[in-house]
Amino acid sequence: MKNRFCLLLLLAAFAAAGCTPREKTIIILSTNDIHAKIERFPQLAEAVEEARDTATVVLVDAGDRWTGNAYVDLAREPRRPIVDLMNRLGYDAGTFGNHEFDSGQAFLGEMLPNFDFEIIGANILSDTATFPQPPAYTIIERDGLRLGLVGVVTNYDTNNHPAGLDENFAGLTFPDPQMKAAEYADLRDRVDLLVLVSHMGDERDVEFATRNGGVYDLIIGGHSHKEIDTTVNGTLITQTGKYLKNIGVTEVKFRGRKPLSLTFRNVPLATYDPDDDYYEMVEAYFDNPDLNRPIGSLSATADKTGLANLFTRLMAERTDSRVGFYHIGGVRLDSMARGGVSTAEIYDLEPFGSTVCTVLMTPEQMRRLIMTKFNDPVNVDESHRIDLYSTTPYTILTDERGEAVDVLFPELAEGRVYKVSIGDYPYKNYADFLYDDGQDTGILITDLLLDYFRSHSPAAPDNVMRQQIRPRQ
The missing domain is CATH 3.90.780.10 (5'-Nucleotidase, C-terminal domain)
Structure with missing residues (x-):
């Protein structure tokens, strides 16, 4: 299916064809605040697979994967449908959102090993055996280039932890996410592109970039449910809105190992036909007589x-x-x-x-x-x-x-x-x-x-x- 996203990749391919051999392009696809809206996953799968057919792709999520769809939250294995769908689609990394903790940190600790990709959280410190200490960052290699991704989650909402009931965060502390993000500035020496995967909200992302210009090349944001495309102090800040309305597309061009340019756009998933295999998976999750009962x-x-x-x-x-x-x-x-x-x-x-x-x-x-x-x-x-x-x-x-x-x-x-x-x-x-x-x-x-x-x-x-x-x- 030809659509606006394919056109974007086609233009990128034409541009790459005229580049010197040392120039490369990586496409970072992003989602945030899915909130278990799996009915749009077949379109997401189609978009991601089309991108992989024509470009070097990294797929990232900025948190709040569940809470908002009974067919996920109250599934026979609660929350598991969104995990299985994201694993199948081949996400590379994600950060924690506040709603990941809605069933408590012990439940989340049990769920984390089921993800086939890293869930990163630089400002989460665990003092409990039921919640393993998450990695602060991950490094992803694509086409000879190294991308460093650091994850942070808001602690601004209430009681110095993400929004939610105090008991859901027992045994965990959440240092200031902006301070922790700044601590990983030296990761830049080990990578070619430094990305902050943030569930702080766009106003906090802007605040961080204003104070820490040039520390991160890109902030992939979430939490505030807005469509964001802005550059602050040399850092591109993005967000896709919510509920898989859009997929975020960040095109990063390199010369050698140096980023030349970063551009972003939100592409509506409504422009895609659903992938048949994912459509069947989602329909099976919705076939729940107890929940469908009027x-x-x-x-x-x-x-x-x-x-x-x-x-x-x-x-x-x-x-x-x-x-x-x-x-x-x-x-x-x-x-x-x-x-x-x-x-x-x-x-x-x-x-x-x-x-x-x-x-x-x-x-x-x-x-x-x-x-x-x-x-x-x-x-x-x-x-x-x-x-x-x-x-x-x-x-x-x-x-x-x-x-x-x-x-x-x-x-x-x-x-x-x-x-x-x-x-x-x-x-x-x-x-x-x-x-x-x-x-x-x-x-x-x-x-x-x-x-x-x-x-x-x-x-x-x-x-x-x-x-x-x-x-x-």
Whole structure:
């Protein structure tokens, strides 16, 4: 199939034909934040194999390979389908994302030997026998050239570890990823191209390149789910978005052992026909009667606000709470269409096994929680937005700099104590969270959703936004 990616490689081949014998080209193909979207793997396989037919290729992933597809996360061997598909496609290296730890470090430690390629992490230090110390870097040789790849994962999200529950990281420490990346600058003396495979997010990648110009030739990024193609201080920074929408294509031209140029583009995988063999593999994973079983229906499409509202309402009702909060990052589908709802969709919507927690809070304590999250200078991808959706309306007031200075609760009385339900992730991780009588009820949010659709279908979504942001008058 001829498409834009093939055209790119064809042009590269023509260019190479006119080069001196000392000039070579390597194509680095990259993915990030796949989140178990294996339905797009047949197109990915077609793209990779076409590239290998015409070029010297290195295939790299920048983390978050699972969490987001029940057919992977709840497979008979949990998470294994994405591992097997990536092994078959012949990935050369990958780094850790925060979601690799969603089932705990012991589970991840058991999974690592199943990967046929190196999973690298320079800023992960293990003090537990259940999680082997990962290599900081790997060196890949292609066509007589040596590529050094160093891996890092964010520790900026919460409690000096990647985003997730504290217990998932027991026995592990995560030094600052930028400092650890800089420590491997001397690897350049042993390789011809130095690449940072980063799950820090694009703003941190830019920050690192700004401070450390020329240390790395290329940063293959992830975590922030954006399409990135920019050069900062001599370092090319890339990212493909999320969910295998694109494959990243970095063309590196060498003269002798010196990189002459690096160019990047994101190529949509929708431009490819699926590979037949991989299509059959993926279809077999989707043939899961337990997950395919319908449990209810929606009378209209629920958007992301409607889904968040459903979470907060069910949590509050189940625990007899006056206020329900849920963080929007935990709502993993952007919408659910009108019609039937399957078990798989419920676990795609909430893939973390999150539980309901209850606390006693005053409006002032709620205000501090919301404002601290809104003004967070560290986890910038989750700041300056409505993060905590709620059963109770509120308005965030901002100053001329866009910082939160107040939160108004029109339906709550100042000074009064209210019972509040909230998901276990913010309960255990959010800063400035002050409360009394906190407890994790152990009630699974997926169970609330399953019970609701079984007993209230066709369910009518509530897509009304009850939270807002506006400038202070």
